[in-house]
Amino acid sequence: MSVLNVLLVAGTHGNEINAPWLFNQWSNNSNLINTSHIEAFRVIGNPEAYVKGKRYLDRDLNRSFRTDLFTYSGSGDKEISRAKELVSIYGSVGRNPCQIAIDFHSTTSSMGNSLVIYGRRPADLALAALIQFRLGLPIYLHEGDSSQTGFLVESWPCGLVVEIGPVPQSVLDARVIEKTRLTLEITMDLLREVLSNSISYPNNLVVHRHLESLDYPRDNNGVLKAFLHKTCQGHDWKPLEYGTPIFLLSDGEIIRFEREDRPVPVFINEAAYAEKNIAMSLTKREVWNFQEDWKEELEKIIIS
Amino acid sequence: MSVLNVLLVAGTHGNEINAPWLFNQWSNNSNLINTSHIEAFRVIGNPEAYVKGKRYLDRDLNRSFRTDLFTYSGSGDKEISRAKELVSIYGSVGRNPCQIAIDFHSTTSSMGNSLVIYGRRPADLALAALIQFRLGLPIYLHEGDSSQTGFLVESWPCGLVVEIGPVPQSVLDARVIEKTRLTLEITMDLLREVLSNSISYPNNLVVHRHLESLDYPRDNNGVLKAFLHKTCQGHDWKPLEYGTPIFLLSDGEIIRFEREDRPVPVFINEAAYAEKNIAMSLTKREVWNFQEDWKEELEKIIIS
Numbered sequence: 001m002s003v004l005n006v007l008l009v010a011g012t013h014g015n016e017i018n019a020p021w022l023f024n025q026w027s028n029n030s031n032l033i034n035t036s037h038i039e040a041f042r043v044i045g046n047p048e049a050y051v052k053g054k055r056y057l058d059r060d061l062n063r064s065f066r067t068d069l070f071t072y073s074g075s076g077d078k079e080i081s082r083a084k085e086l087v088s089i090y091g092s093v094g095r096n097p098c099q100i101a102i103d104f105h106s107t108t109s110s111m112g113n114s115l116v117i118y119g120r121r122p123a124d125l126a127l128a129a130l131i132q133f134r135l136g137l138p139i140y141l142h143e144g145d146s147s148q149t150g151f152l153v154e155s156w157p158c159g160l161v162v163e164i165g166p167v168p169q170s171v172l173d174a175r176v177i178e179k180t181r182l183t184l185e186i187t188m189d190l191l192r193e194v195l196s197n198s199i200s201y202p203n204n205l206v207v208h209r210h211l212e213s214l215d216y217p218r219d220n221n222g223v224l225k226a227f228l229h230k231t232c233q234g235h236d237w238k239p240l241e242y243g244t245p246i247f248l249l250s251d252g253e254i255i256r257f258e259r260e261d262r263p264v265p266v267f268i269n270e271a272a273y274a275e276k277n278i279a280m281s282l283t284k285r286e287v288w289n290f291q292e293d294w295k296e297e298l299e300k301i302i303i304s
Numbered sequence: 305m306s307v308l309n310v311l312l313v314a315g316t317h318g319n320e321i322n323a324p325w326l327f328n329q330w331s332n333n334s335n336l337i338n339t340s341h342i343e344a345f346r347v348i349g350n351p352e353a354y355v356k357g358k359r360y361l362d363r364d365l366n367r368s369f370r371t372d373l374f375t376y377s378g379s380g381d382k383e384i385s386r387a388k389e390l391v392s393i394y395g396s397v398g399r400n401p402c403q404i405a406i407d408f409h410s411t412t413s414s415m416g417n418s419l420v421i422y423g424r425r426p427a428d429l430a431l432a433a434l435i436q437f438r439l440g441l442p443i444y445l446h447e448g449d450s451s452q453t454g455f456l457v458e459s460w461p462c463g464l465v466v467e468i469g470p471v472p473q474s475v476l477d478a479r480v481i482e483k484t485r486l487t488l489e490i491t492m493d494l495l496r497e498v499l500s501n502s503i504s505y506p507n508n509l510v511v512h513r514h515l516e517s518l519d520y521p522r523d524n525n526g527v528l529k530a531f532l533h534k535t536c537q538g539h540d541w542k543p544l545e546y547g548t549p550i551f552l553l554s555d556g557e558i559i560r561f562e563r564e565d566r567p568v569p570v571f572i573n574e575a576a577y578a579e580k581n582i583a584m585s586l587t588k589r590e591v592w593n594f595q596e597d598w599k600e601e602l603e604k605i606i607i608s
Binding site: 021024025029108166167168169170171172175177178224227228229230233248250251269271 | 532555
C-alpha cells in the first residue's frame, strides 16, 4: 500500500476557530485521528489572521488561489503571498506535494455538517460521494459564479471544503469541534480504503447545484435597506416556496420570494458574506448517477 | 408634564449591529417608537468601530467611562476620546444633558432578553424593576468586580444595559431586532408613566447578583487548554449543579463544576469575553423587596 499525502487546512478564515482547535488537540495527542498509510500535513491556513481573530487581513485567502493574482506581484496583499506559499510547499512541485486537500470551515448560518465542491472535477465528485454515502450530509456544488473564484482546494488535484455550523465567529463550540473531528476521521478512513482497494462506491450522488446568489435589498448607495425575514433564518437546505417572506424593509414592507421552482437556499444570512453581497445562495437539488470515470480519476490521484 | 432627556445608545460595540439597525429604521420612520414627552437622543456609541465591524478600535468603549482615564490624556485611545465626547455632550453639563441612558447590546451567548445593572443605584433598581415587571426578563446585577469597570451607563444618573442574544457578531437577526424594539418601546412607555405619575411599582425585584467570573482552563503561558463542555453551552440562567461537566481539556479530560451552591451562570462562552478571561459569570438569584427610596430616587431624576 502506497502512502498518500493529504493537506489538511484549518483557519483559512482566521475567525473560524473550531478546526484550528481540533488540530492543536491532535498535535498534543497524535492518536486522535488514525492516519496510518496517510501523511497528513496539517496547516493553519491564515495564521496571522487567526492570531488576530479576523477572517483575513488584506483579502479573503479562500478567494486568493488564482494564477492571475500569483503572477501579478504588485499588490502586496498578505493573503496572496500566503496562497503562493501554500502552493509552493504543498503543490505538485513543492517539497511536500499533496494529492488531496481538505479545508475545514465553519458558518454562522445553520448549514449543519456539509461539503462544498467547486466545479465538477471527477475526483472531487467521487470523494464527496464517498463521504456523503458514509455520513449522509448535503453537498453544495459551487459552479458558474464568476464573482467567486480562487478557492484553496482548486489548487490541488482533488479537494473539498467541510462546512460546519451554526457557530458565531470566534466561538469554540464543542458540537462543532466534534463534527469536524468526525468528518476528518471518516475522510481519512475512506481515503485509506481507496488506497487499499477495499472501498465500495455508492450508486449516486446528491448535489445542491449553485444557481445564483441573492443580495440583500440595498439603496442606490449600496447601503442595506432590509434584513432577512425571520421566516428564512436558519432554514438552510429547505426548499423556498413561492411567496415566502424573505426580506423585511426598514419601512415594514415584506419582500416575498417570487420564483416557482422551489430552489434550496444555503449560506442564509452568513456573517462573512454580507461583504460579498450574498444574503443566501440558491441551489437545485439533483441526484446524479455515480460515474465510473469519477472513481478512475480519484484512484489515479490516490494510488499513484 | 415635563420633558425627559434620554440617551439611547446602540453600537457601543461596533460588531453588535442589531440595535444600530433599529435606530436607522427609526430615523427613517419617526413613528416607530412613541416618544411623546421624551426627548430621545439616539447615538451610535462607537461609530468608527461600527463602520469597521469590530468590537472596538483601541480598547473596549464600555470599559472606558472612567474619570481616571479621562484626566490622563496621554494614551490617545480612540475610545477614551469617544467616552469623553459622549459625556461632554450628553452628561450633566453638556448641551443635551440626559437624565437616563439606555445602552443596547447583543450577545453570542443564549442570554435571551435581559438587563444588566451596575452596582445598586436606587434609580437603576427602580427602572429595572419596572421593566422586569412589564417584560418578565432576568436582570444581571454586576458589582464587586474590580477587573471590569468603566461602563457607559454609570456616567449618567440612571441607566442600564439591554442584552439580547444569541446572535453571532455582525449578523442582523430579525428576532433580535424585534426584541430590541420591544424593550425600547416598553421602556419609553414606562418612563412616560413615571413622568405622568401614573406608574405602578412592583413589590419586588429579582436580581442575579454577580458572584465571580470563571476563566477557561489555560496553560502556564495563558493559552486556552480547554473549551466549554457541550452540557453547558446555551444554558445561561439555569442553575449549575455540583458535578456538571463544564470544560473539556484537549486530552479528553472533563473538568466538573465543584461548587454546591447552585449558582446561575450568565454570558456562557460569550465570544467577546474570551479576551477578558471570562468563560462564564456566576450569579446568585435573589428576590429583593422593592424599596420606597428606589422610587423616590427614580422620580427625583425623572420629574425634575
